Each structure stands twice: as structure tokens, then as C-alpha cells.
Amino acid sequence: MDWQALELSLSLGFYTCIILIPFGIILARLIAWHSFPGRNILQALLALPLILPPTVLGFYLLSAMGNRTPLGQWYESVFGSSLVFSFQGILIASIIFNIPFAIQPMQRAFESIPQSIREAAWSCGLSSWKTFTRIELPLAWPGILTSIILTFAHTLGEFGVVLMVGGNIQGETRTIAISIYDRVQAFDNANAAIMSATLLGISFVAISIIYIFYDKLGSYRGPR
Amino acid sequence: MAQGNTYIHLKSENPIHLDIEFSCNSGEIFVIVGPSGSGKTTILRSISGLYTPNSGKIVCMGNNWFDSKEDINVSVQTRAAGFVFQDYALFPHLSVRENISIPISENDPSIRNELIDEYIELVHLTGLGDRLPHQLSGGQQQRVAVARAIARKPDILLLDEPFSSVDQQTRRFLVRELIQLKHKLNIPIIHVTHDLNEARRIADKLCIIHEGTGLQIDDPENVMTRPNSSRVASLTGQDNIYHGKIIKHDSESQSSYIQWHDITLICAYSPEFELGEEIDWMVPSSQVIEIIDPNNTNSDKNQLSGKIIDMIQLGEGTIISIGFEDNTDSLHMNYSTHHVKKHQIATGDNITVSLIPDGIHIMQY
Structure with a gap:
């Protein structure tokens, strides 16, 4: 069992969620409730990682973050290290790759809140911020939780993009999914099996939490 | 400016046409009636601040909430308007008590709890405070919405078809409670509905609206019996609306005369219309009576003879349509279904009716 790889995967999932979810809430609300030019194009762009082969996305990210690119050079000048083949590099890749998994459940959750509920909150004197914290967030919470869990679980399982951008550097970019691949290549099936079972367990718990919370959501929306 | 402590004047073109001006006093229910899509909800949304019209002025209990000339537009949060939404818009994750507490959340908790108890009692929801909205009936949900709206101590109460999703029995009960x-x-209460009967029952003042334009604002009975145009007459459910011409005024007998096709009708003295002026006129179907003995010419004025061309039975009443020779218009009158059956009245029968002169109402063409 490669504990270091598991810890790295958990860190990657944690930071991906911490950065992506607040940004995703803003974007999901914007798309759910506002009509603006280019809305459909924006939605298509955000959904692109769903259908793009991970290697394609990984290739573009690698090309964008390389040491000869403006982004790579800027990063190196500021932080003194290379963005590719680093934890920060795979974190950026993970954020981009998880955008649709984070945005879409939250967008659906905000869309399901009737406009009249928000207007009723304003009519009760609640400011936009209080309406968000006291009305919108509790109502959209199951969708937000779904986004968090999907993003986290998907980060743990991500292989192609992380390998392309980060390679396989122990303690830096070797996630548990890469470690499983690594173990199989080395004919170490016993460790590969333990790590696979660990990922399976985490994924099952994650999906179960989503269903339990959706059931809770149903409890104040009446019988189905 | 129109009289009254709350004055509303709204004008808008895009995307919704609005052209309405009215005033409303404290303790008065002002009912706006119109078909779906006539702009009723937009008027309420404008008053509450959820929609901004192109121009106009909204003064509520002396507070200037909107004035396009002065560039005043008070935010929805600041306007003390209690809004009961058509779908009630209760917060589904909050209990009855929590829903009512939202507008008074700034108060001290002990005062807040006292106020919540007071409002729950006021709307007859004692014992239901801990329930979630989906655990309540439609009528109970409506009461929570009213309690939440008045918890804000509003200067105006806005009701958007609040009885549309409850059964008839609950509706009658809620109407009594509203009064x-x-x-x-x-405080002024603005109530919008498409239900004319409901409007007549609760309105102190009635406004008929069509395509965003206020057509007539008056006492309910005046609107129903003295509509100012054939459009209002039609929207208030009048069937007998016709076109004619003023041919004579007789101040001595206090009568005016209308030419309708080749028939001359006598009606109440209406000198405000000029001789020869083209007019619309109407007569409520209740003011059309059957003449049992047509040979007794002294009995009734405006006698017309025709044939029954259609009969529609609507429960206890039957609407009879009468056609005339050389006249494409038809006249409608109400009969009790019992009377129709007892006297075996049928389509094709000859009938003589009288239009009660005082029941004939003349309108601008």
C-alpha cells in the first residue's frame, strides 16, 4: 500500500475542492439565473472536459504550462520552480478537469430554486447576501455537496491528465491511481488490489452520501 | 395627483405595456381584475420594487418609493411592502415559525418569538408552528404567506391571486378572513385576481385592466352595472352589448331614445350623449324579462319579439339566446332551469321580452 500516494491524492482532492467549489458556486448561480450573450458557449466550454479524452486535455495543459510558455515562465520567475511535473501543476490540471463535475450539480441545484422564493426573501427585507446564506445555500446544499463529493472522488481516480502534466514523481505527483498502474506494471498485484479496494470503498461512501442527502432534500419538498 | 394616501402611477412599454394610475386608502381593498397576461402581477411587482417600470410614481402612506422624474427608486428590501405570491413562495426548508421570523430576524429573540406567536394566532395557525410548508394544506400555506407578509409591519399588502390554488370552500373561508x-x-391592500365574482365580494374599489391598461376604476357595482366602455362591459361578463345611435332626448319624461337596427328603445335620460351620436349600449341579462301577455301594450316598454335560437343550461340557471328578424344581433336573458323545464321552453319557440329602460346603459363608442 502506497500511503504517500494516497495522502497526495487526498491532498489533491482537498485543495481542488477548496479552490473550485467557491468559484463554481459563483459561476453556477450566474449560469442558472442570468441570461447573457455567450451563455451557451460558456456552458459548452465548461462541459468540454466531460467529453475530451484526458490525454488531449493533458497535452494542452502540458503545452500551456511548459517552461517555454508565458505561464510556465511567469510561474518559474515568481515561485522559482517549474509548474509541470509539480503538485501545483497537477492541482491546476485537476481544477480544470473537474470544472463540469463541480459546476453542473450546483447549477441544477440553483436552477431548482424558484425565482419567487428569492423574490420573497428580498420582499421580507433580506439583502442579497442574507438571501444567499439563509435561503439559497440551504436549498442548494445537496447540489453543492454533490459537487464536492464528485469533484473529490473524481480527483482521486483521475489518471490520464495527472500523468501527462505531472508524470510519476513519488511524493510530488504520484497519485494513488498512478501508483496502482505502477504496481500492476511491476507485477505487484497484491498492493494494486489493496489500493484498488481502498479507492472502491471511498467512491462507494462518496456516492452513498450523495443519495442520502438527496433523500434529506426530498424530506422538505414533500412526498415524491 | 389622485386622492388617497397611497398613489400609484405606472407607465411602461418594453417588455411589458403598463399604463395605470390609481390611489388607495388605508383599510381599503383595491382589486385589480383582468385576464391572464394583462399585467396584474407586474403592477404588484412594480409596487414592491421587484420590477422597475419605465416611468411613473409610487407613493405609499406618504413615502416616496419610486419617482422616475426625481430619479427615486427605493430598493425592494427597503420598501415596506408585504407580498403574498401566487404560489406563496414559502421557504420550503423552514418551519412555519421560521418562515414568519425571516422579516423580523433583526428583533430581539424574545420579542421575535412573541411576535411570531401573535401572527400565528392572527392567521389561525396555532399548533402548526413547527411544521414545514409541504406538511400544510393549500389554505394553511396561504395563511403562512399572509403572516410572513404582515410580520414586516408593511405599509401596503400586495396579494397576487392568493386564492387561486385552494378549493371553493377554503376560498370562501379565506375571503372572510381577508375582510x-x-x-x-x-393599511391599503392591493389584490389581483382574474376571478370577477371574488373581486366583487371583497373589493372596496375595483379596477378592470386589459393589456396593461387600467380601463375603469370605480365601486364594484358601478363597474358591473355602469361600465365606461364596451370593452369593460365585455370583460365584466356582459353578454348584451350592442351598437346604436342616440335619436332623442326628452327632459320632460326623463328619457332618451336609442335607434338599434330598426327598433327604437327607450332608456334613462342621458343628455351627455349628443343627438345622432354613435354609441355602444348594454343591458344586463337580468334586466331582460319575458312578457307573458304581449297584447297588454301598457305593461312594459321596449317590447321585442323574436325566436329562441339557443339555450345553455348552467346548473340552476339557463341562458336563453333570442334572435330577431332583420337583426343579426342576439339578446341573452337568464331563466331558472326549473322555470324552463316547467313551461317546456324550447329552442324555436316564439318569445316576447321587455328591456327595462333603467337597465339600459349607454357607453361611448
Whole structure:
């Protein structure tokens, strides 16, 4: 069992969620409730990682973050290290790759809140911020939780993009999914099996939490 | 400016046409009636601040909420308007008590709890405070929405078809409660509905609206019996609306005369219309009576003879349509279904009717 790889995967999932979810809430609300030019194009762009082969996305990210690119050079000048083949590099890749998994459940959750509920909150004197914290967030919470869990679980399982951008550097970019691949290549099936079972367990718990919370959501929306 | 302590004047073109001006006093229910899509909800949304019209002025209990000339547009949060939404818009994750507490969340908790108890009692929801909205009936949800709206101590109460999703029995009960509430609150209440009967029952003042334009604002009975145009007459459900011409005024007998096709009709003295002026006129179907003995010429004025061309039975009443020779218009009258069956009245029968002169109402063409 490669504990270091598991810890790295958990860190990657944690930071991906911490950065992506607040940004995703803003974007999901914007798309759910506002009509603006280019809305459909924006939605298509955000959904692109769903259908793009991970290697394609990984290739573009690698090309964008390389040491000869403006982004790579800027990063190196500021932080003194290379963005590719680093934890920060795979974190950026993970954020981009998880955008649709984070945005879409939250967008659906905000869309399901009737406009009249928000207007009723304003009519009760609640400011936009209080309406968000006291009305919108509790109502959209199951969708937000779904986004968090999907993003986290998907980060743990991500292989192609992380390998392309980060390679396989122990303690830096070797996630548990890469470690499983690594173990199989080395004919170490016993460790590969333990790590696979660990990922399976985490994924099952994650999906179960989503269903339990959706059931809770149903409890104040009446019988189905 | 129109009289009244609350004055509303709204004008808008895009995307919704609005052209309405009215005033409303404290303790008065002002009912706006119109078909779906006529702009009723937009008027309420404008008053509450959820929609901004192109121009106009909204003064509520002396507070200037909107004035396009002065560039005043008070935010929805600041306007003390209690809004009961058509779908009630209760917060589904909050209990009845929590829903009512939202507008008074700034208060001290002990005062807040006292106020919540007071409002729950006022709308007859005692014992249901801990329930979630989906655990309540439609009528109970409506009461929570009213309690939440008045918890804000509003200067105006806005009701958007609040009885549309409850059954008839609950509706009658809620109407009674609303009238009681009117006296307790003593603030202007603006109520919009498409149900004319409901409007007549509760309105102190009635406004007929069509395509965003206020057509007539008056006492309910005046609107129903003295509509100012054939459009209002039609929207208030009048069937007998016709076109004619003023041919004579007789001040001595206090009568005016209308030419309708080749028939001359006598009606109440209406000198405000000029001789020869083209007019619309109407007569409520209740003012059309059957003449049992047509040979007794002294009995009734405006006698017309024709044939029954259609009969529609609507429960206890039957609407009879009468056609005339050389006249494409038809006249409608109400009969009790019992009378129709007893006297075996049938389509094709000859009939003589009289139009009661005072029941004939003349309108601008």
C-alpha cells in the first residue's frame, strides 16, 4: 500500500475542492439565473472536459504550462520552480478537469430554486447576501455537496491528465491511481488490489452520501 | 395627483405595456381584475420594487418609493411592502415559525418569538408552528404567506391571486378572513385576481385592466352595472352589448331614445350623449324579462319579439339566446332551469321580452 500516494491524492482532492467549489458556486448561480450573450458557449466550454479524452486535455495543459510558455515562465520567475511535473501543476490540471463535475450539480441545484422564493426573501427585507446564506445555500446544499463529493472522488481516480502534466514523481505527483498502474506494471498485484479496494470503498461512501442527502432534500419538498 | 394616501402611477412599454394610475386608502381593498397576461402581477411587482417600470410614481402612506422624474427608486428590501405570491413562495426548508421570523430576524429573540406567536394566532395557525410548508394544506400555506407578509409591519399588502390554488370552500373561508384582516391591519391592500365574482365580494374599489391598461376604476357595482366602455362591459361578463345611435332626448319624461337596427328603445335620460351620436349600449341579462301577455301594450316598454335560437343550461340557471328578424344581433336573458323545464321552453319557440329602460346603459363608442 502506497500511503504517500494516497495522502497526495487526498491532498489533491482537498485543495481542488477548496479552490473550485467557491468559484463554481459563483459561476453556477450566474449560469442558472442570468441570461447573457455567450451563455451557451460558456456552458459548452465548461462541459468540454466531460467529453475530451484526458490525454488531449493533458497535452494542452502540458503545452500551456511548459517552461517555454508565458505561464510556465511567469510561474518559474515568481515561485522559482517549474509548474509541470509539480503538485501545483497537477492541482491546476485537476481544477480544470473537474470544472463540469463541480459546476453542473450546483447549477441544477440553483436552477431548482424558484425565482419567487428569492423574490420573497428580498420582499421580507433580506439583502442579497442574507438571501444567499439563509435561503439559497440551504436549498442548494445537496447540489453543492454533490459537487464536492464528485469533484473529490473524481480527483482521486483521475489518471490520464495527472500523468501527462505531472508524470510519476513519488511524493510530488504520484497519485494513488498512478501508483496502482505502477504496481500492476511491476507485477505487484497484491498492493494494486489493496489500493484498488481502498479507492472502491471511498467512491462507494462518496456516492452513498450523495443519495442520502438527496433523500434529506426530498424530506422538505414533500412526498415524491 | 389622485386622492388617497397611497398613489400609484405606472407607465411602461418594453417588455411589458403598463399604463395605470390609481390611489388607495388605508383599510381599503383595491382589486385589480383582468385576464391572464394583462399585467396584474407586474403592477404588484412594480409596487414592491421587484420590477422597475419605465416611468411613473409610487407613493405609499406618504413615502416616496419610486419617482422616475426625481430619479427615486427605493430598493425592494427597503420598501415596506408585504407580498403574498401566487404560489406563496414559502421557504420550503423552514418551519412555519421560521418562515414568519425571516422579516423580523433583526428583533430581539424574545420579542421575535412573541411576535411570531401573535401572527400565528392572527392567521389561525396555532399548533402548526413547527411544521414545514409541504406538511400544510393549500389554505394553511396561504395563511403562512399572509403572516410572513404582515410580520414586516408593511405599509401596503400586495396579494397576487392568493386564492387561486385552494378549493371553493377554503376560498370562501379565506375571503372572510381577508375582510377581517383588512380592519385589523388598516393599511391599503392591493389584490389581483382574474376571478370577477371574488373581486366583487371583497373589493372596496375595483379596477378592470386589459393589456396593461387600467380601463375603469370605480365601486364594484358601478363597474358591473355602469361600465365606461364596451370593452369593460365585455370583460365584466356582459353578454348584451350592442351598437346604436342616440335619436332623442326628452327632459320632460326623463328619457332618451336609442335607434338599434330598426327598433327604437327607450332608456334613462342621458343628455351627455349628443343627438345622432354613435354609441355602444348594454343591458344586463337580468334586466331582460319575458312578457307573458304581449297584447297588454301598457305593461312594459321596449317590447321585442323574436325566436329562441339557443339555450345553455348552467346548473340552476339557463341562458336563453333570442334572435330577431332583420337583426343579426342576439339578446341573452337568464331563466331558472326549473322555470324552463316547467313551461317546456324550447329552442324555436316564439318569445316576447321587455328591456327595462333603467337597465339600459349607454357607453361611448
